[in-house]
Amino acid sequence: MSTAAERPPAIAVQAEPRRRGREWLAVWDPEDERSWDSRLAWRTLGITTYNLTLAFITWFLVSAIAPRLNNIGFGLSVSELYWLAAMPGLAGGMLRLVWMFLPPILGTRKLVSLSTLLLIIPLAGWGWAVQDSSTSYPVLLALAFLCGIGGGVFSGFMPSTSYFFPRRKQGVALGIQAGIGNFGVSVVQFLVPWVVGFALLGTASIAPETVVKPAKGLGDSIWLHNAGIVFIPWVIAGAALAWFFLKSVPVQASMSQQLDIFRNKHTWIMTALYVMTFGAFSGFAAQFGLLIKNLYGGFPGAPDPLAFAFLGPLVGSAARVAWGPLCDKFGGAVWTVVAGVGMTVSTIFTALWLSPASVGEFKWFVAGMLGIFFFAGVGNASTFKQMPMIFERRQAGGVIGWTAAIAAFGPFLFGVGLASISPVVFFGGWTVFFTLCVWLAWHFYARKGAERPS
Template sequence: MIKTLKGTWLKEWDPEDPKRWDPALAWRTLWITTFNLTLSFITWYVVSALVVRLPKSGFPLDTTQLFWLTAMPGLAGGTLRIVWTFLPPILGTRHLVTFSTLLLLVPLLGWGFAVQNPNTPYWVLLLLAFLAGVGGGNFSGFMPSTSYFFPKRLQGTALGLQAGIGNFGVSVVQFVTPWVIGFALSSSLLGSSQTFTPKPGVSQPIWLQNATFVWIPFVLVGAWLAWTFLRSVPVRANFREQLDIFRDKHTWIMTSLYIMTFGSFSGFSAIFPLLIREVYGKFDGAPDPLRYAFLGPLVGSLARVMAGPVTDRFGGAIVTQVAAMGIFLSALLVTLFTRPTSLEQFPFFVLAMLLVFFFSGVGNASTFKQMPMIFPPRQAGGVIGWTAAIGAYGPFIFSTLAAYTQKATGGFTAFFYGLMVFYALNLFLNWYYYARKGAEKPC
């Protein structure tokens, strides 16, 4: 057993050698980093939970502007993930997780003050939405650094647990937000209430700032835990050395597969509330989007956690193949309910969307099992970070394409048809390179 709690950098570490691996430190790293990753996802998706309340709280925003607010965290998350991809071998786990967690305070505090004034300029809201993407960027630093701590036989389970539980942050913030904004957290210390008008002639007080202020104590605790109990493994590489992953075609194939899985999860998580609002909001007694939107990311996150051990047993490629088929067929099912004639179709729309979330969650776990099997450890960490970075553009891509499709066609059916073409392409790529008998990289 090696000594682990003196200094920042461990002198030696090899998960494949029991004499040079400390499982207690590995699992402690997983749980602390996962706690901070959950807070990162909460910060990343708090905008999606807030936007559906802004128009009726005095903010003069149209539908296109709302979709752009949900798009900006995705744009930032993907871009920042590209940067965070290269940080684990440079900064090490301890410094990376600690300081990345503290960065979450910037958008949380910013949104907490901005939503208290309906006259806050739209460009300020866009900037704050972009800064919320810091939470998305953290994923590409946290996941690769955690992968260094576990042997290949446990990578599917470990990464499935971390990413799956971290993904719960999306559901948590979409579930907690409508509750916590309904009362004053500490008298007027955190600001006064705003006026929410759910329908003409009816108004009630609302505390939008609570949606972000409530998470600040947790962020401070998470940063303290990371600094106190985390250490960094001796996997070092400068920026230039890490660029070798881009010369391997499998980096790009896995990137496409991860866009199909996590891109769908992150993209639909961002726009699900607005989809409900736009597709079914025209009917009398229309459903409150936030009463249902959290179910999608919840199902996807649970699927990711449960699929991790399954991929360790059966292999990532075959599970990805099943996930790709499931996403394709579920998207087809959704199109049957995107032009509804009554609210009776709403439960079927939600069910079809939950199937999309389920299979995307399964695919999130299986693709992360494939990458450590295809690449050596340092490259695998880089590829995990890179694919996660591109997949994080999901909220931006899905939000902008959904807004454009609605404006051009008056609905969202064509949006789902376009996604199905992309899903079919990835179904073939995974089968040809990884899942079929005699595949180039069976995994």
């Protein structure tokens, strides 16, 4: 196994003759200051980040809709709601296994623009489905699965962006893209409770849904269909921006060539570390509202789940953006260890408030959850700094896509776990996993004499 110092420097890549044209760059080497086009790189980052935010909004749309479905007459059980919120995670993980291979094949322009247009399908689908409370549960599950498109595109967008930046700037660039993209979780969970309160311009002809099960903050009617419809114009705009303003880097790799990442043990170690960070972030983000409702919803004066659900993703996303520059300065490995320790301690603390005796314990539960989200955000930034340092450029793109694909199963694993076992046991199991990941990060990457310091 070669060390980081022994790996060859990045070299310029050239497009094959069949790919020459307006879209494909002929030569591209971001490690060469003389030829690197920083304006193109940052423009690419801006457009793909905007579209990634829309993708995350779509991916977590169900987490914002599910707590309100029974209020308009759907009558779903606790287990069915957990499964519904889990389905986008299952789809996101599966679809990332597809999207991870697409950047060298489609190129950034086609990949981002066409992927963004696909988001219209689940957004419009949910806008239609919630108008009739007799919509069957299998249909709701299918629409929840389609929301996973928003999770799947991450494994195409992030590697595409990494091609445009030199290694020394990838911590900042990928931290910005993933961090702001993650804000989509907070956007949908914060915005949906507001937009369902009135008729939108252009959709006023659609009758509101009748509230049959009153809840705090709800009147007699809500426009729950707005939750999906409101984002469709922004999706169309994002696809147009990508189509007209993006270029494609001529990084060439066939499907079989991309599979060589699986012969490297560090692919598997970094997969575990990213499951610790993003797997937990996405899993808790998808289930946070339902956890609040199921643990504290039975008390008098119970908190509104949607008034707090957006806070966790907001904190985690902000941490991911803020720690990108720190990871570039100090390296990613040390921050991955810090993140793992912080997540372990926060999870243990939160577990103390999973069997509440009164609503007064809610503030401690929220504080523990926000701690988990904060340190998960730090770890999301640090692991994405590590991967371009551990692997050569083409492999790094593939590893980013693969680890992101596996971690995207977080919402599914969390949903199935919470539907199957008690929250106390569930949190205990993740505490053990976090502890193991701390050792992996320290032993292989952070300690003095580590195999791949990063």
